Amino acid sequence: xSFDKKNIRPxxxxxxxxxxxxxxxxxMNINDSExxxxxxxxxxxxLTDDIDKASVIIANTCSIRDNAEQRIWGRIEQFRLxxxxxxxxxxxxxxxxxxxxxxxxxxxYEVDLVAGPDSYRTLPELIRNIRxxxxxxxxxxxxxxxxxxxxxxxxxxxxxxxxxxxxxGCNNVCSYCVVPYTRGAERSRNPFSILNEAENLFxxxxxxxxxxxxxxxxxxxxxxxxxxxxxxxxxxxEMIAKISPDLRVRFSTSHPKDISDEVIYxxxxxxxxxxxxxLPVQSGSNxxxxxMRRKYTREWYLERVRKIRSVIPGCGLTTDIIAGFCxxxxxxxxxxxxxxxxxxxxxxxxxxxxERPGTLAARNFPDDVPSEVKTERLNEIIALQNRMSLxxxxxxxxxxxxxxxxxxxxxxxxxxxxxxxxxxMCVFPDTIHSAGEYVDVKVISCTSATLICELxxx
Ligand code: 5AD
Ligand code: SF4
Numbered sequence: 472x473s474f475d476k477k478n479i480r481p482x483x484x485x486x487x488x489x490x491x492x493x494x495x496x497x498x499m500n501i502n503d504s505e506x507x508x509x510x511x512x513x514x515x516x517x518l519t520d521d522i523d524k525a526s527v528i529i530a531n532t533c534s535i536r537d538n539a540e541q542r543i544w545g546r547i548e549q550f551r552l553x554x555x556x557x558x559x560x561x562x563x564x565x566x567x568x569x570x571x572x573x574x575x576x577x578x579x580y581e582v583d584l585v586a587g588p589d590s591y592r593t594l595p596e597l598i599r600n601i602r603x604x605x606x607x608x609x610x611x612x613x614x615x616x617x618x619x620x621x622x623x624x625x626x627x628x629x630x631x632x633x634x635x636x637x638x639x640g641c642n643n644v645c646s647y648c649v650v651p652y653t654r655g656a657e658r659s660r661n662p663f664s665i666l667n668e669a670e671n672l673f674x675x676x677x678x679x680x681x682x683x684x685x686x687x688x689x690x691x692x693x694x695x696x697x698x699x700x701x702x703x704x705x706x707x708x709e710m711i712a713k714i715s716p717d718l719r720v721r722f723s724t725s726h727p728k729d730i731s732d733e734v735i736y737x738x739x740x741x742x743x744x745x746x747x748x749x750l751p752v753q754s755g756s757n758x759x760x761x762x763m764r765r766k767y768t769r770e771w772y773l774e775r776v777r778k779i780r781s782v783i784p785g786c787g788l789t790t791d792i793i794a795g796f797c798x799x800x801x802x803x804x805x806x807x808x809x810x811x812x813x814x815x816x817x818x819x820x821x822x823x824x825x826e827r828p829g830t831l832a833a834r835n836f837p838d839d840v841p842s843e844v845k846t847e848r849l850n851e852i853i854a855l856q857n858r859m860s861l862x863x864x865x866x867x868x869x870x871x872x873x874x875x876x877x878x879x880x881x882x883x884x885x886x887x888x889x890x891x892x893x894x895x896m897c898v899f900p901d902t903i904h905s906a907g908e909y910v911d912v913k914v915i916s917c918t919s920a921t922l923i924c925e926l927x928x929x
Contacts, residue, residue: 479625479675481508481518488526489519492626495543496533498723499654499683500566502634504531505623507565507591512624514595527561527598528553529584532568534649536825540568551581561601565591567653571829573610582606588639588654589613612640612655619664622671629878631907633677635668636660637707638684643726645753646764646831647796647824650685657685662692662702662710669711673718678875678907680711682722688729705733712741717909719875721745721894727752727775728767735782746783747894750775751791755810756803759796762836769810776814787893789818794852795845796824797836804848811855817863817895818920819856823849857919864895864917871913871927872897878906891922899924 490511494504507529508518519525528550533539543564550562563584564576570587577585583601586594587610597607617639625633641650642657669680684690687704694700702710704722711720720741725734725748738744750772754760757768779786792807811819823845826838840848872891880886880898887901889910898921899912912924 479622479671480630481624481626482512484517487515487517489521489524490516490527490529491519491522491525492529492531493546494531495539496531496535496567498634498681499636499685500531500533501626502623502636502683503566503588503591504529505626505634506618506621507531507594508624508626509621510591510594514598518624518626522553523556525560527563529563529565532564532566534567534571534653534827536822537827538825543568547580547582554581561598563594563598565594567649570610570612570653571649574608577606577608584608585610587612589616591618592616614656614658617658617660617664619660622668629906630676631875631877632679632681633672634681634683635665635672636684637665637682637687638690641685642689643686643766644764644831646762646835647793647827649827649830652829654685657689659690659692662707665707666710666714669718670714673714676907678717678909679719679721682707682711682720684722685724686726686729687722687724688726688731688734703733705731705737708734708737708744709741712737712744716743719743719745719892721747723749725750727772728765730775730779732778732782735779738786739783745787745892745894746785747787747789747892748779749789749791750779752810752814753791753793754796754799754803755807756799757806759799759803759806762798762832763793763796764831769806772810773813785893787817787895788814789894790814790816790820792819792821792852793824794821794849795840797832797838797840799824799840799848804851807852808855811852811859815859815863816856817893818860819852821849821852821856861917861919864914864919864922867895867914867922868917869914871911872922872924874899874910874912874924876904876906876908876910895922896920897922897924899926901926 492504532543553560561583565586569585576582583606585608589612590609638659640655640657690704692702826833874889874897876889880888886898888898911927913927914922916923
């Protein structure tokens with residue numbers, strides 16, 4: 472396999488037709504948009520951030536919860552206005568919502584193009600074949616596609632931190648989740664293409680890489696010829712960490728049932744593997760975990776947390792929580808609150824359960840927690856997490872952290888911001904350093920979201 476070392480920043484050629492891309496959803500989608508841009512640049516397009524000048528308008532969409540889809544429907548309405556202004560503009564809906572709704576997106580919405588997450592290589596051809604009365608659609612899912620030979624064109628502004636997809640799809644049919652249907656079966660990407668991409672980013676000045684997958688712990692590359700050359704996630708982490716001590720490595724998302732001791736020890740061994748694990752628990756109730764098909768118990772989860780904390784003291788731990796899943800009782804909800812208190816997460820993404828058509832839960836369990844109760848429980852979860860995030864940050868006061876500078880803080884141009892290894896955002900007055908440098912800072916106070924710091928004295 473040969474790897475393409477092409478330019479990783481967008482081409483800026485005003486004579487080319489413009490492509491405008493809007494991205495919704497997770498980090499995986501952000502990286503997919505960079506793959507799409509790479510493919511479209513090769514076909515002669517150039518990125519534009521001016522929708523009025525674009526020949527092709529693409530929305531890379533998310534289906535994870537109903538409100539994500541509702542937002543996108545609103546945008547599709549606005550894209551239609553472009554069609555009123557300019558007849559030849561092409562409107563494309565790609566990604567998870569395209570995969571889920573398929574040709575339903577073509578019914579009367581003036582969409583010209585529908586493409587699922589595994590069909591991006593065919594975008595130029597699909598676009599060539601579009602006629603006013605002939606929209607194009609490709610929602611085939613693949614067992615092999617990992618886009619491993621495509622160099623994503625980076626759209627981030629700061630040039631410091633980049634995502635690399637190491638696998639696609641998911642085999643864990645959690646009962647609430649639409650992802651296995653929208654992103655297909657799990658497949659791992661060739662580790663040498665991942666290494667090559669990471670080295671190329673580092674050579675281009677990037678200092679932080681986040682390895683992405685729906686379940687990174689089940690990453691596994693099988694070498695057909697020689698089993699000794701198989702690569703698991705812990706080995707992949709080590710390969711990337713060895714590129715340079717100046718290149719930080721992060722990863723997301725871990726699955727509590729799969730995160731191995733080997734991964735935890737590898738994290739401890741390398742200073743440049745960031746000490747942060749995003750470990751979605753979803754619920755603290757064994758009855759709910761079973762119904763969600765998470766394949767672990769509360770006790771198993773707490774044991775993994777103890778292991779992480781004993782091997783990596785100070786490791787940042789964050790999570791995802793769903794409030795009001797099917798049949799959730801007051802006691803189940805209390806179990807979630809008590810688990811949160813026991814673990815003391817540093818931060819969390821918290822959601823109300825949203826029924827997704829076609830999932831196991833939608834087919835088998837009534838969505839029977841009333842909406843007001845879901846909201847009440849979610850608010851309680853958020854209030855508790857805010858309290859605990861503040862406590863967690865307070866415990867860091869007086870500590871010194873090495874921060875990778877991302878740039879000026881949003882609120883004050885005299886201040887810089889950047890993340891500590893544990894993923895906490897630090898701000899500090901500094902007019903000397905700049906984006907991409909490592910700086911030691913000392914925490915002097917905090918809010919629930921930010922550590923307020925000063926430059927550490929040498
Ligand atoms: N309803 C609410 N939240 C969901 N998530 C996934 N599916 C649903 C759903 N149907 C949440 C989970 C997951 C995160 C990415 O989104 O917490 O970890
Ligand atoms: Fe990402 Fe899941 Fe949303 Fe798809 S449905 S964009 S995989 S969060």
